[in-house]
Amino acid sequence: MLLIRCPWCGPRDEVEFRYGGQAHVVYPADPEALTDEGWADYLFMRDNPKGLFRERWVHSAGCRRWFNAVRDTASHRLVATYRVDEEPPA
């Protein structure tokens, strides 16, 4: 069970959180302007790297705030967490 550092509440057990998939996938400014392929790409296609991955979590059994994290998908270590209005760490 991961120990996840919520930017608002500090380190808490993983069971308090829910996973939200890849971070920084921005809702298109004008979905109607997209081709079917472009929309499908936004809707369905996500990165799946081995290594560092920026992803979303929500502290659903705590402050209920969404935040972002950087996780190493190979070691399953959470390297960093940051608020949605913050830049990802370098």
Add this chain to the structure above:
Amino acid sequence: MRRLDDGGSAIDRSRPLRVTFEGRVLEAFHGDTLASALLANDVAEVCPSPIQGRPRGVMTAGTEEPNAFVEVSAPWFDPVVAATAVPVVDGLVAAGRPGVGVLPREPAPGPPVEHLHRHVETIVIGGGPSGVAAAYEAVSRGHRTILVHDRHEEATLTTEGVTALTGTTATGVYDDGYVVLHERTPGHPRLWHVRARRVVLATGATERLIPFAANDLPGVMLAGAAWAYVTRYGVLCGERVVVFTTNHWAYTTARVLRDAGAEVLVVDASTHGSAMDAARADGLEVLAGWAVAAAHGDRHVTGARLTGPDGATRDVEADLVAVSGGWTPALTLYRGIGGGLRYDEGRSCFVPDGSAPDWLEVVGAATGEGLPTGPLIPYVPANDLSTHFVDLQRDQTVADVLTAVRRGLRSTEHVKRATYIGTAIDQGRTSGVVTAQIVNDALGEPQGSQGSTHARPPAEPIPFSALAGLDSGALLDPERVTSIHAWHVARGAVFENVGQWKRSWYFPQGAETLHETVARECLAVRERAGVMDASTLGKIEVVGADAAAFLDRIYTNRMSTLPVASIRYGFMLGLDGMVFDDGVAMRLAEDRYLLTTTTGGAARVLDHLEEWLQTEWPELRVYCTSVTEQWAVAAVNGPLAREVVAATATDVDLASEAFPFMTWRDGTVAGIPTRLCRVSFSGELAYELHVPWWHGAALWEAVLAAGEPLGLVPYGTEAMHVLRAEKGYVIVGQDTDGTMTPHDLDMSWIVRRDDSDFIGRRSLRRPDTAREGRTQLVGLLTDDPGLVLLEGAQLVEEPGGTPPVPMLGHVTSSYRSPVLGRSIALAVVKGGASRHGETIHAALAGGDVPVTITSPVFYDPEGARRDG
């Protein structure tokens, strides 16, 4: 086998106890395990082997035991557990079990398992010398320290500042230093959840067996176990002992057994060694370069056949064969958290390669350091390998492994799955490396080519009752009840569970059946009036300057144009365009809406709103608050609803002109401040009365008092379902399944056609979402009006087809309609919207029956009844 007159570091001879094994009363001492008590009482056979039914006895002195399994039936219950892991208490009752337990029908006896949570700097797993040293060291650094020892011995562990848990097993080490401990103290079992900054594994090493003929016979035991039974428990397991070894550690066993009075012959696979020389000088008889080829005996070892250089053989009498095939670091926990291994050729075993997480340390014999060197013998060669056991608990032999390899399985992971070796309770801890070496040998590959198979938590069996702890029975899950619940109970309501809510399903009178009750309740609503407790409706207040703009993006229809004091029914879609939830939005003020959701969907909808607000549109000034339990709701439905509410002495003008459908008014009902809402889930004239939660019961009783003289009845969720189905109103999650768009539900009117965006809009134009012939909502009528289709029944074109029959869809809702005097059903059918009037077939157990596709609205299609 007998108890010695003295000795035994683990037992207290001043505290005698009695245990019962298979009906026989045995004398034991405090500190014994069931295994040591059995051996002390000369009980060699513990259980039959699981597949072949061969007699089996105690093989080890620890939780790696592959052989001696028992059921404990008193004073606690354990369906199957190694006899070596059971601490003896007075009155213990046990019986042999061949590796598979049988659960009792009644709840098992035993105290509930308490769960504890701890945070420490250091946890040390393993109570041997390395573990104790690591714990001392941690305490000296000022660390809060837990020391875990799987035996029930306390003597060596009383260290100031250390929380020492004996009789405790670490069942798993998880991410970021999270460790689960199962404390098996008799009468006081506990489960510990520990978060540690640093985890030290001092898990030691496990002795390996050597496969030879009949190496499963009672009287064959690991050498370290024979040593432990003498030194810890004062039990001598044989008078005439053959010690068969590949390494020098077993000489210690040989000496201990000889000093305890046994006659000892050492059979050493090596041809020379300093330990051998020292032992000979000490007067021990040693056969160098020899092996044990077979154990003799019917139900217990009576002798052994030895083979030596140049084909020499020798038969000896013996009642114990103590075997040491070398030692393997005990790394199940280490592997479970992803630690890597490398092969140590000298010690013929896998050791940690240093790739573990940085908070994890391995110390002592678990690192491989200090373990004896020696050859790895995969098995003692023979023509017949069918009793050379590798995995005793799975009854698998060298012959079975070789058969698997011959059939083309070239990896131990595959051999494991073909033979189940290593998958039993003990996870093959005494035989894993041996299996890998048999495979290497068969493939002609060097030692260490085959990695050890993967290990996952739990490292040792853990009862479900321990995981459940106190979370069972009434404490399993919270029960949510409305403020009117007590009235329902008093009125004899039958309840159904909707999520955590208890909802009144129906209110039977006298000997009424479910169907009779529902028919009476439905007809009362259609002909007079009924009242239902709708307090469980999810309710969310959406407040802020941008609330209207936000809801326009959330709903398929516009909520910004909704006037204050009005109500609109709406759909929320997922990004994929599929219906996510439905409900109404009431505009309470310019900047304030109250949304209702399905009872089960309240949390999901609130999460959905928050996700979009927080992650996509943080600039919107909107706050969402769950108010489900702020408002109790009584829904008064029926042609006499207006008279009923009027009779409660309300100050609100109820005339349709003053208070039209889909509007709300604030006022009082029976003196209680109430929000009255003209929404209807039955198609009848209806008033939902929303009052502060604590007024729910008072409101309810006032409505009943006013309404019962007019023929009003309370009705439950079953009648509510029938009434809504008669009107073709869908239930999201019952008539939809996450693949239905509003168009599929024949509700295109709810999707706005202007240029503004809403969640899911773009997906409605995707080729697959927009195509003709999608699965669509319809009504179904059977030819036989008395036949009620089964919900979930498959729909097919023609009767009696040969499988596979193309499926058109399925029945989603199906009821007897009292007002229509016949059965009705809702269904989803491919291309159903354009097939009204056609006949298809429902596949039922008794045969396919014809059904006619209709509009989903069965009753009052023109909607004439909503104004009373």
